Amino acid sequence: MALIEFYKYQGTGNDFVMIDNRKLTFDKQNLKTVAKLCDRRFGIGADGLILIETSTSADFEMVYFNSDGSQSLCGNGSRCAVMFARFLGIINNETTFLAIDGEHYAKIEDQIVHLKMHDVSDYELIGTDYLIDTGSPHYIRFVEDTDRIDPVVEGRKVRYSDRFSEKGVNVNFLQQVNNNTLKIRTYERGVENETLSCGTGCTAAALSLALKQPVNSVNLLAMGGQLNVSFNRHDSGFTDIFLSGPAQHVFRGQIQV
Numbered sequence: 001m002a003l004i005e006f007y008k009y010q011g012t013g014n015d016f017v018m019i020d021n022r023k024l025t026f027d028k029q030n031l032k033t034v035a036k037l038c039d040r041r042f043g044i045g046a047d048g049l050i051l052i053e054t055s056t057s058a059d060f061e062m063v064y065f066n067s068d069g070s071q072s073l074c075g076n077g078s079r080c081a082v083m084f085a086r087f088l089g090i091i092n093n094e095t096t097f098l099a100i101d102g103e104h105y106a107k108i109e110d111q112i113v114h115l116k117m118h119d120v121s122d123y124e125l126i127g128t129d130y131l132i133d134t135g136s137p138h139y140i141r142f143v144e145d146t147d148r149i150d151p152v153v154e155g156r157k158v159r160y161s162d163r164f165s166e167k168g169v170n171v172n173f174l175q176q177v178n179n180n181t182l183k184i185r186t187y188e189r190g191v192e193n194e195t196l197s198c199g200t201g202c203t204a205a206a207l208s209l210a211l212k213q214p215v216n217s218v219n220l221l222a223m224g225g226q227l228n229v230s231f232n233r234h235d236s237g238f239t240d241i242f243l244s245g246p247a248q249h250v251f252r253g254q255i256q257v
């Protein structure tokens with residue numbers, strides 16, 4: 001039995017258990033422990049778990065796990081990790097850190113974390129839906145009214161379809177509110193449920209709107225709050241993509257595992 005000290009953070013309702021693992025005391029091969037800590041009944045409860053570790057090439061490394069123990073890039077988790085790294089005294093208001101897809105720059109301004117995402121040059125049109133990888137793969141579907149769909153039922157149809165069942169995909173439902181505003185609901189693989197917000201999903205959503213009309217800054221109204229995605233559009237794709245929004249400490253504690 002070990003006693004683990006943790007912090008709980010949330011970014012627009014996407015919630016994470018955060019652990020300072022600079023001394024490598026947390027065994028990250030033990031995915032059962034990851035899943036247990038994220039369990040909302042038998043553990044702390046979270047959409048994912050993040051370890052902050054040291055890096056030789058950047059300010060720190062963020063190691064992200066979905067609540068089932070699988071790994072990918074997490075946009076909201078990255079924003080929370082930046083806030084946590086500042087709390088730990090590793091950084092001030094600007095940083096370059098490592099995530100599963102490589103290096104990211106971020107800055108904190110007035111409690112808002114601006115996270116630079118990698119350039120996106122590729123997408124696929126599937127009927128009227130889009131498939132865009134923003135560090136994690138996102139299936140995008142525009143709908144009339146996001147309040148009138150069940151993201152779990154509809155999301156699972158796509159996520160477990162023949163094409164995606166093996167590796168999974170996140171499924172986003174978008175409703176266009178005005179020229180540069182989208183309502184969004186997301187079914188996340190690895191959580192296998194709707195989450196209140198998904199940063200890489202909001203990024204993919206904003207880029208998909210830009211594929212339909214000229215826009216370079218999009219407001220995303222997620223179930224757990226508001227995010228903004230800004231970018232430059234070129235013939236070859238999208239650069240200077242920033243995901244911006246709040247990230248907050250919720251509570252801290254200790255748990256026996």
Ligand SMILES: N[C@@H](CCC[C@H](N)C(=O)O)C(=O)O
Nearest residue numbers: 072074075076136198199200
């Ligand atoms: N909530 C995240 C995305 C986390 C990864 C995703 N579930 C996947 O496995 O692809 C975000 O804010 O980007």
